[in-house]
Amino acid sequence: MLTDDERLALENLPMQLAVLKDDQDIVREGDSPSRCCLILSGFTCTYKVTKEGKRQIMSIGIAGDIPDLQSLHLKVLDNSIGTLSTCRVGFITHDDLRNVCDRYPRITAAFWRETLIDAAIFREWMLNIGRREAYNRIAHLFCEMLVRLRAVGLAEDHACDLSITQGEFADAFGLTPVHVNRVLKQMRADGLIEITGTRLRIPDWDRLKEVGEFDPTYLHLEQQDLAA
Structure with a gap:
């Protein structure tokens, strides 16, 4: 559980709000983004596309998720993230996220935990689709x-x-x-x-x-x- 100060630090993060229509890319494979996306409402998906144009969705994002949190540490994204429905999202710059992580190590740990859970979901989806x-x-x-x-x-x-x-x-x-x-x-x-x-x-x-x-x-x- 986060402390009140830690929660306040997250709530005070500068955020650019946007409403995105369905079937719209938020980030694309090969991008080098400078910000992360917090889903406030709606559904997103993490996906990859074959050369023939066939899409494989690998996870579904819901309100509260930051599906591109890994972009904080990876210079180039190896997957795309798009909307499945109309979505309300908040964009937070990497600089602002790094600043709050530097000030609050427990927030860093919470973000790290979220990326580990994302990986666990990918593993379960692999089993689900493959077997x-x-x-x-x-x-x-x-x-x-x-x-x-x-x-x-x-x-x-x-x-x-x-x-x-x-x-x-x-x-x-x-x-x-x-x-x-x-x-x-x-x-x-x-x-x-x-x-x-x-x-x-x-x-x-x-x-x-x-x-x-x-x-x-x-x-x-x-x-x-x-x-x-």
Whole structure:
């Protein structure tokens, strides 16, 4: 837990606010940014693209995340970050972040912890995409998103808003949109999920966790955030 002084130092960081439309790049692979992006609302994704133009989404960012925090120490980014929905973001310069880290070592440790959790999520996604069947990998991601959104107060009663298209899910799962659509229909028929517009509701949380082989340890959240 941060002290009041540490929290105040973070709250007082100069920030340039912006509203970005969906499907808009925040930073691109090969960029050398001089600032980091704090997500205030909406969904982003970290991704890479093949020479043929096929996109692989490797993680999804939500409110409170700083998905390009590694740019503080890496001169050139090796991935891109884009919006999946309309996003409200705050840009903080590297100089301001370094200054607050120099003054408050515990904030530096907190940032370091966040990058380690990002790496843990990448590892889990690698397992999910490489070794689970489509039905199970989609169930796993729904579990992850619900737990993460609950931790920041954006989910309740096993329901949350998830403004992500089937095409974007396909890019995250290494599937075609047609395959994603087929699996979602089957999950609805099986009573695992209900989707109304962008609203996701999970009628049977324990069953969805079992299908997705979901163990939230890799998210390293407080125990109360993991409660069903």
